[in-house]
Amino acid sequence: MLAEITKESLLNALQYVSRAASANHPIPLLSGIHLQVAADGFILRSNNTSLSVEYRIPLHSTGMNVRRTGSIVVPARYFNEMIRKLQPGMMTLETAEPFILSIRSGASQCRLCGMDAADFPSMNRLDEAADDKLRMNNGVLKSIIKQVAVAASASESRPVLTGVWFAQGEASLQFVATDGIRLASRTLPSARRAVPRSPVTVPSRNLYEISKMLNDEEGTVEIEVNGRQMRISTGELRIQSALLEGAYPSVHHLIPRSYLSEVTVETARLVQAAERVAVFTSESIVRLEAIGERLVFTSRTAEIGEVQDEVPVRESNGEPFTLSLNGKYLVEILRCLEGERVTLRYSGQRSPLVILPAADPSSALYLITPVRTAN
Template sequence: MQSENTRFRLCGMDATEFPRIHYIDHPLTQKISMNNTLLKQIIKRVVFAVSTSETRPILTGVSLQIDNHSISVNATDGIRLAQHIEHLDIPMVTSLNVVIPGSTLYDLSKMLSEGENNTTEIEIGNKQIRFVSNGLTVQSALLEGAYPSIKNLIPPSHLSEVIVNTGVLLRVVERVSILAGENVTLSVLPAHKLQLISKSAEVGDVKEEIPLEQMEGEYFKVSFNGKYFRDILRAIDSENLRIKFAGKERPLVIQPVDMTSSTLFLITPMRTQD
């Protein structure tokens, strides 16, 4: 390749030496057709929560569970959890429980074309999964191993519940995380406000308050990883979100308010001296 006084030379390889694609063995375990816009939304809501550590390889994937009436997609790195449940109009005949590499779904979401008529055929085998959409084929091996159960992670009840504007809270978290992104304190104040504080001995501290849309229960104070909380807020498309507090030792439950489908996030609090 050459342009004026610049020339590039790239090394290539013989096409016959390129690895051949090993297609999924038939019969397939499951085959699903899904609108691309919906598929990209589901991926966005969960894939950020996969683990980046190879200590527990199974957590680098997204759990996909299918039963007669719903598709459940879950991801967790041990500190935060993202769950989306899509209810089906037509019941599935075959149940399924597989783990898809998070990197595969992340790359897939960037390649899919959105639109009402654009769909993706998802073909799932015993050890592989394939996505086919408008001439694009993405195939990946499934992760082997048992994905940890998340049933006992979600608190069955809560002590407090607040509703706050998602966009306003996201911008505040982004600002206060600049000084100490790994330690942000969230407090619900009697003045019907939500206060966020971040401190750094080397840099300084920052405090900001925003109004609550609604509140029920007692006031509370909890610390968490600001960067992880920010990732959760970025995955929420709803105008408002609901935060449920079940105690200092229990994870915060975060849910979009005006989404028709079921989406839920958890973030584990950090232990502090106070």
């Protein structure tokens, strides 16, 4: 391979493909980045078996020149560092001998030991008809990931709970995650009627990486699901994630069908109050009281002290209530909320607290299970 390309174009591509290249992967080949010079441009790939990324730099990109096609796999860590430290402008990449990549930029020259590209795993082909692809605004997908993946479990004891459950119905899309203590759900109307599909579960850690790669929030992403893979495409970027095996537990019975009390408050003030009272509590237990026109937060730690904060209630109905909650989990959920106001619904001491966006309660739903305390 022999090609000339700008440092800026290469760095732009590396910010994407580096996310699926692990420096400590037990398979050395998967610690690398697959570089391919093709007749129509430069292709970079990475793969950690769970997440694979491909980014294409078209031949018409500024200053790019292909002289000889070819490919090689280079260590991601050293290749990234070297490209970052080279001077701006054009550079030449060449494989003059097997598994050695020569990099030339100005007065700088580098020879980097690589690996055989023929052994690098390719991105699986999905047999998906173009009309069946799901299309979504990049910003909407980023928002969904932020709002739902927060409730996925961090424990591998039940692997399926480390993912986000995704279901496509005729007229809506639903995303759900739960760790057994909290639950997050987003429902989105479909732009057009679609054929319902079997639900799938996507690893939340992969979704977080995908979210970081969707830089153009005004762009459009295409989502394809087939077999054990999900592919996301936008512009010159393609991302493929493995799916989690196993049936996702039914969560509909966890949602209270009635409630004893309901309060609506300003989202920003609620988040700020919850963050302040969580500072003093080492065990993350926060007491929440709905008293008249006030929502009162309290946390108390014998070694540190006590903090109390209040949020004015904008709308309320039902009886006063008191709950103890995991402050860390509560803050994480509240930070995900969009909209100026949020509604809290209380259904009893042993029922989860329901949290909804006040402006559109059907679009999102959060549950957090109370903590049982001696008091």
